[in-house]
Amino acid sequence: MDPQSDFFSGDAFARTCGIEHIESGNGYARVKMTINESHLNSHGTVHGGAIFTLADAAFALASNSHGIPAAAINAHISYMKAAVSGPLYAEADEFSLNPRLATYTVKVTGKNGEKIAIFQGMVYRKTPKP
Amino acid sequence: MDPQSDFFSGDAFARTCGIEHIESGNGYARVKMTINESHLNSHGTVHGGAIFTLADAAFALASNSHGIPAAAINAHISYMKAAVSGPLYAEADEFSLNPRLATYTVKVTGKNGEKIAIFQGMVYRKTPKP
């Protein structure tokens, strides 16, 4: 099993939410969430927390891809379109990486590529001193 | 049943996450999440998506408390302490309200009141013209 799949298989909440690992690599990840009634909010659309969690799963995979534990310290999400059905996809790309802090942009899209949300996150990494 | 409880009972994803409505009123809400293994991430602490969803549930209740549907358009969260057990609480307060846009601050705390995260969110409301 590759290290990223192994890392992802330990993410219990991502599984609770029905999130699957599609692919990942250095500073990169792509995940998928199948939508059912358990993901909806009181307005009948996919819950903002579910969309955030999908983005966060991609962010966690990408930021932990360098072999050094990375803890999320903050994240920002903008929603541009309500999603009523799935699947939804999230793709994380690394924007910057230094020994302590790194930043990622994650795009969430719908089944036809429509833009659902954009997410930006920062992690703190305890890189050992050389 | 009071309108807020009714609104909350329609939030399927909040129930999926084990979130309960404690109290809410005009521009205000307080919710609770019991933590079990399904909420953990790959580091063994409560998943950032679960913490965000708890804050988001309080934000949704507070922002929809005025009888006009409010859709989240963006949110920002800062995490200050990993949570390893629960319950966790989130409390939302309205900072500003105008016919189209309103903003909320949500504090997430642990069972002993320790600060876990702070969240800021904005909603768009389609208030009918008078």
Added chain:
Amino acid sequence: MDPQSDFFSGDAFARTCGIEHIESGNGYARVKMTINESHLNSHGTVHGGAIFTLADAAFALASNSHGIPAAAINAHISYMKAAVSGPLYAEADEFSLNPRLATYTVKVTGKNGEKIAIFQGMVYRKTPKP
């Protein structure tokens, strides 16, 4: 004079900060800030407010490029490297556009292309109904 240069020439605070318009088009803009001692903070590096203002100038140009007034409603910035000299550049790209809300990502870089900050902003636009 093209409409964007005209728009920019009305931005008094951007001029106060020494910001110049390089180019812009539909949903896009690129600006530059020459750095001198007036831009520094108490640590002797370029002030976060100056870096934000540079990003904001690109955001304003890009979001107002469609001929409909766009008002910033929120913005998020992450800083990855202190800047000690200039010039600095900011480049804004539109991520999403709908009649009421639009989102932009702005990258701030140094003279050698080094990443200084990443900014995400949302505007509210009063698009007339057809």
Added chain:
Amino acid sequence: MDPQSDFFSGDAFARTCGIEHIESGNGYARVKMTINESHLNSHGTVHGGAIFTLADAAFALASNSHGIPAAAINAHISYMKAAVSGPLYAEADEFSLNPRLATYTVKVTGKNGEKIAIFQGMVYRKTPKP
């Protein structure tokens, strides 16, 4: 001269923007910005970058109040009302403080106390190990 005034007097960009230090203490600060034409944007209202810089000045004072240099790593601002005249005030309060990371909430208000913006910022601090 008290240490905070001394710190503030080194902030060249805050002076460029006409920002004054009113008061500050442990994890707290209050600043003021007199508004003139140099602060306006292309819409004739106070520039988002000027409002951000005012909030940032309060954030810098509050986060550097403990005697350990604090560098801003990210900030989020929501604007709720355009400001057309001044003065404007910003008040920063510490929400959390640990050896490496600390968070602050800053409220920006107008001359009659009207809410203009809310800001949330995080700093990284190199606290020496004991």
